[in-house]
Every structure is written in structure tokens, then in C-alpha cells.
Amino acid sequence: MVQKERLGKKQELDKGGIIMTNYTIAVLGAGSWGTALAHLLANKGYQVNLWMRSNIQYNTMVETKENKKYLPGIQLSASLSYHLDIEKALSGAKIILVAVPTQQVRGLLKSCKQFINKDQVIVNVAKGLEQGTHYRISEVVKEELNDQPYAILSGPSHAEEVAKNMPTTVVVASKERGIAEFVQNTFMTDDFRVYTNPDVVGVELGGALKNVIAFGAGIVDGLGFGDNAKAALMTRGIREIARLGSSMGANVYTFAGLSGIGDLIVTCTSMHSRNRRAGILIGQGKSLNETLEEIGMVVEGITTTKVAYELSVKNNIDMPITEQINNVLYGDFNVKEAVINLMTRNKKQEIEEVIAEELIAW
Numbered sequence: 001m002v003q004k005e006r007l008g009k010k011q012e013l014d015k016g017g018i019i020m021t022n023y024t025i026a027v028l029g030a031g032s033w034g035t036a037l038a039h040l041l042a043n044k045g046y047q048v049n050l051w052m053r054s055n056i057q058y059n060t061m062v063e064t065k066e067n068k069k070y071l072p073g074i075q076l077s078a079s080l081s082y083h084l085d086i087e088k089a090l091s092g093a094k095i096i097l098v099a100v101p102t103q104q105v106r107g108l109l110k111s112c113k114q115f116i117n118k119d120q121v122i123v124n125v126a127k128g129l130e131q132g133t134h135y136r137i138s139e140v141v142k143e144e145l146n147d148q149p150y151a152i153l154s155g156p157s158h159a160e161e162v163a164k165n166m167p168t169t170v171v172v173a174s175k176e177r178g179i180a181e182f183v184q185n186t187f188m189t190d191d192f193r194v195y196t197n198p199d200v201v202g203v204e205l206g207g208a209l210k211n212v213i214a215f216g217a218g219i220v221d222g223l224g225f226g227d228n229a230k231a232a233l234m235t236r237g238i239r240e241i242a243r244l245g246s247s248m249g250a251n252v253y254t255f256a257g258l259s260g261i262g263d264l265i266v267t268c269t270s271m272h273s274r275n276r277r278a279g280i281l282i283g284q285g286k287s288l289n290e291t292l293e294e295i296g297m298v299v300e301g302i303t304t305t306k307v308a309y310e311l312s313v314k315n316n317i318d319m320p321i322t323e324q325i326n327n328v329l330y331g332d333f334n335v336k337e338a339v340i341n342l343m344t345r346n347k348k349q350e351i352e353e354v355i356a357e358e359l360i361a362w
Contacts, residue, residue, distance in 0.1 A: 023046065023047070023093075023094040023095075024046070024047040024048075024049065024092045024093045024094060025038075025041055025046050025047070025048050025049070025093055025094065025095045025096075025097060025186070026048075026049045026051065026089045026090045026093035026095070026096045026097065027041075027048060027049065027050045027051065027097045027099055028051050028086070028089070028096065028097065028098050028099060028100060028108060028112075029051070029052070029098070029099035029100040029108075030050055030051070030052035030057060030061070030067060030070070030082075030099075031070050031099060031100070031101075031159075031297070031298075032067070032070040032071050032159035032160070032297075033099055033125055033157075033159045034050070034097065034099030034100075034125070035050065035067045035070060035071050035074075035076070035159070035163070036071060036074075036159035036160075036162045036163040037097060037099065037125065037159075037162070037187075038050040038076075038077075038080055038097075039074065039076050039077050039080065039163055040162060040163075040187070040189065040192060041186070041187070042076075042077035042079045042080045043077050044189055046186075047079075047081065048077075048079070048080055048081065049081045049083050049088070049089040049090075049093065050080055050081065050082055050083065050089075051083045051084070051085075051086050051089035051090075052082070052083075052084065053084075055084065057069065058082055058083075058084050061076070061082050062082050065078065065080075070159075070297070071159060071160070071163055074163045074164070086111070086112045086115065087112070087115045090112060090115045090116060090120075091115070093120060094119075094120065094121065095120070095121045095123055095183070095186060096116065096120050096121070096122050096123065097123045097125065098122060098123065098124045098125065098126065098137075099125050099126070100126065101126060101128070101298040101300065102126045102127070102128030102129065102130060102137065102208075102300060102303070102304075103128070103130065103131060103303060105124070105126060105130070105137055105140055105141075106130065106140050106143075106144060109140070109141065109144040109145060110144060113144060113145060116145065116148070118147075118148065119149070120148070120149070121148075121149040121150070121151065121179055121182065121183065122141055122145070122148050122149065122150045122151070123150075123151050123152070123153055123172075123183055124137045124138070124141070124150070124151070124152045124153070125152070125153050125154070126300075127154060127207035127208050127210075127211060127263075127300055128208050128211070128300040128303060128304045128307075129208050129303075129304050129307040129308065129311075130307070131303055131306065131307055134307055134310060134311055134314075136200075136201065136204040136205065136208070137152065137204060138150055138152065138200050138204060149174075149176070149179050150174060150175075150179070150200075151172050151173060151174035151179050151180055151183045152172065152173050152174075152200060152203050152204055152207070153170055153171075153172050153183065153187065153194075154170060154171060154172075154173070154203050154204070154206065154207040154258070154259040154263065155168075155169060155170035155171045155207075155258035155259050155262055155263055156168070156169070156170075156258060156262040156263045156265065156266035156267075157170050157266075158266065158270060158272040158273070159272075160272050161272070162192065165191045166191065167191055167193075168191065168192050168193070169192075169193040169194075169195070169258060169262075170187075170192070170193070170194055170195070170258060171194070171195045171196070171197050171203060171257065171258045171259050172184050172187070172194055172195070172196055172197070173196070173197040173198065173199055173200045173202075173203035173204075173259075174196075174198070174200065175198065175200055177196070177198065180196040180197070180198070181196060184196050195257075195258065197254060197257070197259075199250060199251045199254045201245070201248060201249045201250040202245055202250030202251050202252075202254030202255065202259070202260075203254060203259040205241065205244070205245040205248065205250055206241060206245065206250075206254060206255055206257075206259035206260040206263060206264075207259050207263055208300070208304050208308075209240070209241040209244065209245070209304065209308055209322075210237075210241065210260070210263045210264040210267050210268075211267065211275045211299075211300045211301030211304050212237075212301050212304055212305045212308050212321075212322055212325060213233065213234065213237030213238075213240070213241070213264060213267075213268060213321065214264070214267035214268045214273055214275040214276050214279070214301060215275045215276070215278060215279040215282075215299075215301035215302065215305065215325060216233055216237065216279060216321055216324075216325050217230050217233055217234065217267075217268035217269075217276055217279060218273075218275065218276040218277060218278060218279020218280040218281075218282070218283060219279040219280070219282055219283040219325070219328070219335055219338075220233055220279075220283065221276070221279070221280050221283060222279060222280040222281065222282060222283020222284040222335075223283040223284075223335060223336070223339070225339075230268065230269075233268075233321065234264060234265070234268050236320075236321060237264065237268075237321055238255060238260060238261055238264055240317075240319040240320075240321055240322055241255055241260065241264070242255040242260070243317050243318070243319070244308065244311060244312055244315065244317045244319060247315045247317055248311070248315065274295055274297055274298075274299045274300075275299055275300065275301035275302075277295060278291050278292070278295050278299045278301070278302065279301075281294060281295075282328065282329075282335065283335055288302070288329060302329060305322060305325050305326050305329055305330075306326060306329070306330060308322050308326075309322050309323055309326040320341075320342055320345060321342065324338035324339075324341055324342055325338070327341075
């Protein structure tokens with residue numbers, strides 16, 4: 001059993017049964033999401049060490065108590081502790097929240113693994129797949145840190161809304177129930193509801209692949225198409241996510257939950273979504289370089305599209321939306337040409353291969 005060996009002492013309870021918050025959490029990465037979660041946890045009463053690489057960002061945040069670049073207008077918790085020294089940030093932490101972009105996770109872990117002990121719980125919040133290896137973040141963590149306790153926190157959760165205490169619901173997945181419930185208890189507030197799920201593969205893939213579809217939804221908006229087209233894209237998009245996920249060992253029902261349909265809806269419809277905003281710019285005729293320069297932050301869906309397409313080929317999974325978005329990003333296809341390719345595919349029965357291989361008989 002994980003719980004006692006992995007987590008050490010049980011969380012202390014006060015007389016009313018409320019979980020005490022007398023332990024330290026290290027948050028690695030001071031982008032919008034890392035900052036919002038650090039703010040939430042500090043307001044809950046934890047000692048939170050927020051680590052960042054940039055001296056300029058560090059000095060500004062220490063002086064103003066605001067993340068002006070990534071989360072402007074939010075006055076951060078006065079108890080937050082800011083760090084440039086990663087060893088000090090990690091020291092004594094029970095949870096290590098990894099909040100850097102997907103392609104930076106491996107390098108980050110390599111740089112600090114000598115400071116991580118076997119009892120610290122890694123909580124990942126990045127939503128992507130590693131280029132080259134096609135790995136999910138849990139696989140990267142496994143390769144770099146062996147049997148480190150691990151959980152992923154995912155779901156429909158814009159940092160801008162979480163930082164303002166707007167009601168948000170997410171899911172935490174871990175192979176070990178005790179770790180999932182420990183993380184659930186750590187993050188849960190009146191405004192931030194956390195469910196648990198044993199399906200790490202499904203939650204990781206749902207969070208990563210929805211960014212591809214959200215990028216496509218942005219293209220639809222950029223082209224000036226209407227709600228009909230976006231509804232079709234989202235509906236058929238979740239089918240693609242479920243098909244690939246199922247082939248990789250995920251529980252297909254996970255994609256009907258918060259890290260599947262829930263995250264897909266919020267990312268495809270909100271202007272908080274970098275993936276949707278980037279797609280809008282591509283749909284309007286901007287180049288990829290112009291788009292990235294205008295967004296000014298990492299757009300996970302752009303790198304994930306290539307990995308997802310390669311996985312679909314490797315696993316022999318039909319993913320026409322992902323294929324056409326990949327063609328636009330990496331094959332120099334015109335966006336209108338990609339739409340025509342989707343609309344003129346061979347005729348299909350709607351329920352064909354949504355989950356199972358066989359058709360539903362009439």
C-alpha cells in the first residue's frame with residue numbers, strides 16, 4: 001500500500017476534522033497556471049515556494065506581489081515565497097508542483113533531481129506530449145525519477161479565473177489512490193473542487209489532445225465560420241481523442257469527464273485559451289511565427305499536434321482533424337484546403353468507430 005510509506009505521516013486533522021495545512025509545497029514555474037495555483041495554495045494556508053528562472057520576473061514579483069506578464073491585475077497572496085534557487089525552493093516540500101511547459105519538463109527534472117527525495121509527490125499540470133519520444137509526462141517522470149510518487153491535475157481550468165476564486169472543477173489522477181486523495185485534499189477549496197481518477201493515461205491524453213482540437217476551433221473562428229462548424233469539430237474531435245486514447249490504454253469513459261469533454265469545451269470556446277487564440281490568428285492568415293510572437297506564451301497545441309499525428313500513424317488510428325491541422329502547421333497546407341479535405345471525406349455512419357471497432361447494426 002502506498003499511502004503510509006509514500007506520504008510519511010498522515011495529514012493532521014483539527015478537532016473538527018479539517019485537514020491541516022502545515023506543510024510546504026514547491027511550485028516550479030511562474031507562468032499563469034503555476035502562479036494561480038501557488039496563489040490558491042498560499043491562500044489556503046500552505047507554505048508555498050514559487051520558483052522561477054528569470055531574475056527580472058523575480059525582482060518584479062517580490063516588489064509588486066503581482067505576475068505582471070502572465071497574470072496581470074491579480075494581487076498575490078502576501079505569504080507566497082519567491083525563489084530563484086531551486087534547491088531552496090524544494091527543501092522540505094511534501095509536494096512538488098511541476099508547472100513548466102511540456103517540452104521543458106525533462107530538462108527541469110534533470111537539473112534538480114539531486115534535490116528531490118523519494119517521498120516528495122510530483123504533481124504535474126502541464127498538458128502536452130514530449131516531442132521525439134511521444135511520452136506523456138508521467139513517462140518522462142518515470143524515466144528521470146524512477147518510482148517517484150506522481151499525480152496529474154487537469155481539467156477545465158483557466159488560470160485567470162482560478163486566481164479570481166471563480167468556481168472551478170478539476171480532476172487529479174494517480175495510479176495510487178492514497179496519492180490521488182492526498183492531492184485532492186491539498187487543493188480542494190470552496191471554489192476549487194477536485195475529483196479523483198485512477199486513469200493517469202486518459203487524464204494526461206485528454207488534457208494534451210484537446211489542445212489540438214482547440215487550435216482547430218480557433219482556425220474555424222479565424223476563417224469566419226459559424227457555430228455549426230465549431231460544434232462539428234468539437235464533437236468529432238472528442239471521437240479522435242477517445243480513439244487514440246483507447247488504443248494507448250486509457251479508459252474511454254475518462255474522455256466523457258472533466259479532462260475530456262470538460263476541458264475540450266472550455267478550451268474551444270474561451271478567449272483565455274492560447275490554443276484557440278493561436279488558431280484564430282492562423283485562420284486569419286498569419287504565419288506560425290507571427291502567431292507565436294503575438295501570443296507571447298507557449299502554445300502547447302502546436303507541438304502536441306505533431307506528436308499526436310505521429311502517434312495516430314504509429315497506432316493506425318484514423319484522426320482526420322488532427323491530420324489536417326498537422327498539414328496546416330507542418331505541411332504548408334492552406335487552411336481552406338484543409339477544411340475541404342475534411343468535408344469531402346468518404347461518407348460515414350455517425351456511430352462508426354466512436355469507441356469500438358465494429359459498426360452498430362441496424
